[in-house]
Structure formats: C-alpha cells, structure tokens
Amino acid sequence: MRLGVLLMSLMSFTTSKSDTFTMGYLTGSQRLPGDLEYQRPGLTISGAISLAVDEVNRDILGPMGHKLDFIVAETYGVEKISVKETADLRVRNVSVYIGPQETCEHEAYLAASFNLPMISYVVLLYLKSSDSEFGHIATIILHSLHAVGVTVVAARSWDTPYHHEYAENPFHKLVEDTYRDTRREYFVIGVDINQYDKQNPTAYFRGLLREENDPEAPKAFRNYIGVVASSPVGFENFTNLVNSYMVKEPFNFPNPLKVIGQGKKAVLAGKPIGIPTKQEQVNLLTNVEEVFESIKSLTSDEGKMTILSVSEDIEKNIQRSRTYLSIFEEFHIFKLEHLDNQNCTRKKKKTIQKNTREYLILLKNCGAISEDEIKNSSSQVFDVINSTLVDGQNFLDSLRNCAFGPVLQLIPCYRKVIQEQVVPLKEKLLQTTEIHRNGMLRSISIRRTASDCIDDLLQGYKEKVSCLLDEAMSCG
Numbered sequence: 001m002r003l004g005v006l007l008m009s010l011m012s013f014t015t016s017k018s019d020t021f022t023m024g025y026l027t028g029s030q031r032l033p034g035d036l037e038y039q040r041p042g043l044t045i046s047g048a049i050s051l052a053v054d055e056v057n058r059d060i061l062g063p064m065g066h067k068l069d070f071i072v073a074e075t076y077g078v079e080k081i082s083v084k085e086t087a088d089l090r091v092r093n094v095s096v097y098i099g100p101q102e103t104c105e106h107e108a109y110l111a112a113s114f115n116l117p118m119i120s121y122v123v124l125l126y127l128k129s130s131d132s133e134f135g136h137i138a139t140i141i142l143h144s145l146h147a148v149g150v151t152v153v154a155a156r157s158w159d160t161p162y163h164h165e166y167a168e169n170p171f172h173k174l175v176e177d178t179y180r181d182t183r184r185e186y187f188v189i190g191v192d193i194n195q196y197d198k199q200n201p202t203a204y205f206r207g208l209l210r211e212e213n214d215p216e217a218p219k220a221f222r223n224y225i226g227v228v229a230s231s232p233v234g235f236e237n238f239t240n241l242v243n244s245y246m247v248k249e250p251f252n253f254p255n256p257l258k259v260i261g262q263g264k265k266a267v268l269a270g271k272p273i274g275i276p277t278k279q280e281q282v283n284l285l286t287n288v289e290e291v292f293e294s295i296k297s298l299t300s301d302e303g304k305m306t307i308l309s310v311s312e313d314i315e316k317n318i319q320r321s322r323t324y325l326s327i328f329e330e331f332h333i334f335k336l337e338h339l340d341n342q343n344c345t346r347k348k349k350k351t352i353q354k355n356t357r358e359y360l361i362l363l364k365n366c367g368a369i370s371e372d373e374i375k376n377s378s379s380q381v382f383d384v385i386n387s388t389l390v391d392g393q394n395f396l397d398s399l400r401n402c403a404f405g406p407v408l409q410l411i412p413c414y415r416k417v418i419q420e421q422v423v424p425l426k427e428k429l430l431q432t433t434e435i436h437r438n439g440m441l442r443s444i445s446i447r448r449t450a451s452d453c454i455d456d457l458l459q460g461y462k463e464k465v466s467c468l469l470d471e472a473m474s475c476g
Contacts (some may be wrong), residue, residue, distance in 0.1 A: 021061075023070040024089030025049055028077040028109070029253070038077040041101050043253055045121075047245030049098060054245075072250055075100050085469075086110050088217035141189055153180045164207045164214075187223040198231040211419075219443030310374060310443045314450045318367050321454050323358060325461060328355045332469050348468045355468075359461045363454060370450035374443060381439035388432040395421050 002136060029042025049070060056068050071092055073085035082100045086107045089097065097111050097118040104120040111118040142152055158170040175186065197203060204226075205217035232238075246253045329352055336345040336352075398421060402413035 014087065018065045018067075020067045021096075022092070022094045023049075023053075023068070024073060024086075024092070024094035024099075025070045026073050026082060026085055026089075026097060026101070028075045028101050028252070030074055030076055030467050034077065035076070040077070043246075045101075045242070046251050046253065047242035047248075048388045050245040050248065050251070051241050057063050058359075070098065072393055075102070077102060079103065079106065082107055083110060090114050090116070108282050137191055141191075145189075188223060189225045192226055192228045196228050196231045211423075225229045261298040310447045311371060313447055314367055317451060318363050318455055321363055321458055324458065325356055325359060325363075328462065328465060329353065332465050335469060336472055339472060341472075341475050345472045346415050348475075352461055352465050352468055355461065357463050359457055360383075366450055366453040366457065369453075370446050373449075374445045377439055377442045377446070381436055384432055384435045388428050391428055395425050 025046075027042035028038065029040050029046060031038045031040060044072075053070060061068055071089060071094060075082035075085055079102065082102065082104075083106050086097065086100075087110060090110075094116070097107070097117075097120075100107055100122060101121065104118065108118055108120070138157075142155070145152060154177075156174045159176075160167075160170075171188075204221065205213040207214060208307055241462050244445060245251075247378055298416055332352060333349055336349050339345045391398055395417070398417045401412070402417060
C-alpha cells in the first residue's frame with residue numbers, strides 16, 4: 001500500500017509517456033579508515049532494494065512504459081557524511097530518498113526542505129542517540145502499565161550490555177536496591193529487537209553461544225513478558241532472493257558463506273547436505289586464515305604503534321620540560337645577578353642550580369617508570385594474543401584435516417570441529433579483544449600518569465626557585 005502511494009506520488013510529477021524515477025539509496029556498507037567497529041548493515045540488506053526495483057519494474061511500471069532506478073550513496077555510518085550525501089543526491093535529481101539506516105533527524109529536515117519524501121528504515125541496534133531510543137521504549141511501557149492500573153514505585157537502569165553467564169547480572173543489584181519498597185514479587189518486561197525464528201522458539205532458553213537449554217530458563221520465563229515481532233511469512237525465500245541480488249551490480253558484495261549448501265547433494269541422517277567442492281573448501285580455509293592473519297596484524301601493529309606513540313609522547317614531554325627547567329633557571333639566575341647583595345644571591349644561585357640538577361633526575365625517573373609499565377603491560381597483552389592465535393592455527397589445522405579426508409566423512413568432520421572448537425575459540429577471541437582493548441587503555445593511562453608526574457615536578461620546581469628568588473630579594 002505504501003509503495004503504491006509512493007509510486008502514484010512520483011508519477012504525478014510528470015505527464016510524459018516514458019519516465020525514469022530515480023531513488024537515492026543512503027546506505028552504510030563500508031568503514032572509514034581506522035574504524036573497526038561499524039557494523040555495516042548495508043552488507044546484509046542492500047540486495048532488497050535491487051529486488052524491489054526489479055519487481056516494481058516488471059509488474060507495475062514496466063507495463064506502463066516507466067522505469068524505477070536508484071543511486072547508491074555511502075554514509076559509512078557517519079551522520080555528517082550522511083547529511084552531505086543527502087544534499088548531493090538532490091543535485092543528482094532523485095525523486096525520493098530510501099534510508100539512511102541510522103538516525104535520520106537532520107537528513108529528514110534536509111529532505112523536507114527539498115520537498116522530497118524520505119523512507120528511512122531505522123534499526124534499533126544501530127541508533128546513535130544517547131540511549132539508543134530504549135529510554136523512549138521504557139517510557140511507553142511505563143505509560144502502558146499505568147493505564148492498566150500497575151503502579152511503578154521505582155525506576156532503575158544499567159548502561160552496559162548483559163549476556164547471561166558472561167557478565168555480572170545487573171538484576172541482582174536492582175533487586176537489592178528496590179526490594180524494600182515492593183512485595184518482592186517481580187516480573188520482567190522485555191523488548192526483543194532480533195528476528196523471531198518460529199522454527200527455533202527454544203532459543204530464548206539458551207545463553208549466548210550455548211547449544212544446550214539452560215534448565216533454569218523456563219522457571220525464569222514464568223515472570224517474563226516479552227514484546228516480540230511476529231515471524232514473517234516467506235522470509236526464507238525472501239532472504240535467498242536478497243542474497244542473490246547482493247552479489248550483483250551495483251553492490252557486488254561477496255558472500256563468504258556461499259560454499260554452504262552448494263556442490264553435489266548427499267543425504268546424511270535423512271537430511272540433504274551440501275558438500276562443498278575442493279576449491280570451495282580451499283576458499284573457505286583461505287578466508288578463515290586471512291581473518292586470523294588480519295587479527296594478528298591488527299593487534300600486533302596497533303599495539304606496537306600505540307606503545308611507540310605513548311613512549312614518544314612521554315619522551316617529548318620530558319625533553320620540553322628539561323628545556324623549560326633550563327630557561328627558568330637561567331631567567332632567575334639573571335635576576336639574581338642584578339641584585340645588590342651578591343653575597344646573599346651567590347648562595348641562592350648555587351641552590352637553584354642544585355635544584356635544577358635534582359629535578360632533571362626526577363624527570364628522567366618519570367620516563368623510566370612509565371617505560372617499564374608500558375613494557376610489562378604490552379608483554380601481557382601480546383602473550384594472550386599469541387596464545388589465541390595458536391588456538392586459531394589449531395582450528396585451521398583441524399579444518400584442513402577435514403578438507404583432505406574422505407569425502408563421506410567431510411560433513412561429520414566439520415560438524416565435530418565446529419561443535420568442539422568454535423565456541424571456545426570465539427570466547428577466547430572475545431576475551432583477547434577485551435584484553436587488547438584494556439591494554440591500549442592502560443597505555444593511555446600510563447601516558448596520563450607520566451604527564452601528571454612531569455607537571456607535578458615542574459610545579460614543585462617553580463615554587464622552590466621562585467621562593468629562593470624572593471628570599472634573595474629580601475636579603476639584607
């Protein structure tokens with residue numbers, strides 16, 4: 001219905017017999033250099049617009065002699081770039097905007113000023129507001145509870161992700177803080193932003209990366225009310241179509257899972273199983289190996305660059321401070337030499353020179369302590385990274401052994417490796433990433449500590465030398 005209204009709106013702008021209506025597609029499918037976190041949702045959904053355009057041209061506009069087309073504009077998930085692309089698309093004479101994928105407040109204002117419609121497909125997971133809009137959802141839930149006579153006497157929140165069995169449960173603290181004001185009967189209202197899988201309803205009873213149901217989960221869910229979107233109809237076929245369009249123009253996004261289900265068909269345990277060809281297996285192993293090499297290169301190079309940068313910053317700070325001490329000493333000695341009582345000022349001059357030498361040694365100590373801390377911190381991080389990479393190499397070796405084993409044992413072999421090694425390896429990779437992150441933060445903290453050490457010394461030196469000058473000026 002909305003598509004029909006949109007097409008009627010577009011067609012009202014022209015009276016010619018054959019027209020092309022161009023849409024501007026604002027998507028985030030790439031990362032800017034240095035960005036390692038942007039999720040790039042465009043890599044998974046962009047094929048849908050190609051599918052829609054083909055169907056509209058085939059079934060609606062084509063028979064009428066018209067055509068629908070679109071221009072792709074990359075936002076990199078950055079609002080400023082998204083706004084700029086919105087403006088640039090207007091110059092390219094688009095009739096409507098599809099997107100962006102993140103928040104669209106400023107882009108919408110811009111589209112409104114151009115008098116062009118904008119259909120944004122905002123996903124909660126990628127919202128950029130301070131609380132990812134969940135605060136608004138919570139407010140709606142509170143209003144709904146009030147409307148049915150439920151009184152909320154306290155409201156609390158937590159600001160970090162929680163995965164059961166992988167982090168401290170924030171509910172324990174919430175209960176501890178609020179149980180005195182309640183009847184000690186609790187229920188939880190949640191909003192599930194993930195796609196509901198009607199073929200796998202027990203997924204809610206399993207923790208992250210777990211294959212077995214948590215025996216305590218059914219009991220916990222007796223006190224849970226979930227807001228879940230209905231399972232879509234025909235979604236599997238739609239997904240396959242979208243994936244087929246993803247690898248075509250204008251996107252040309254490679255599908256790293258393409259090997260799954262391709263090749264000759266065999267039957268295992270009554271289910272059709274796709275057996276990858278040897279070349280597809282080689283490609284899979286090569287891609288996995290490249291992932292591990294990228295992790296190794298990234299963590300190693302980034303770690304070394306961070307350590308080098310911190311060390312250089314500390315050394316430069318010390319050099320500047322040495323120069324400052326020298327100039328400050330020279331300036332105050334110059335003042336002393338122009339005072340009348342030279343007997344008094346001579347002693348003060350020697351004291352100032354002695355203080356300068358002492359503080360130069362203390363400055364060197366600031367750098368030495370920081371350097372030792374950086375080495376110890378980086379050594380611990382690199383040890384963990386190397387251990388994880390060894391596990392990754394063992395995983396690759398296991399996959400290779402499967403690839404070059406008997407064909408009929410290929411799928412069972414892969415399945416065994418995945419069941420026994422993937423979850424532990426992923427957990428260790430996540431742990432390694434966190435340790436690497438903490439190591440980088442530790443390096444930054446060391447730089448800040450060294451800077452504070454240097455600043456404190458300079459301040460102490462200034463106060464001592466200034467005091468000596470004041471004493472010399474008042475010397476009778």
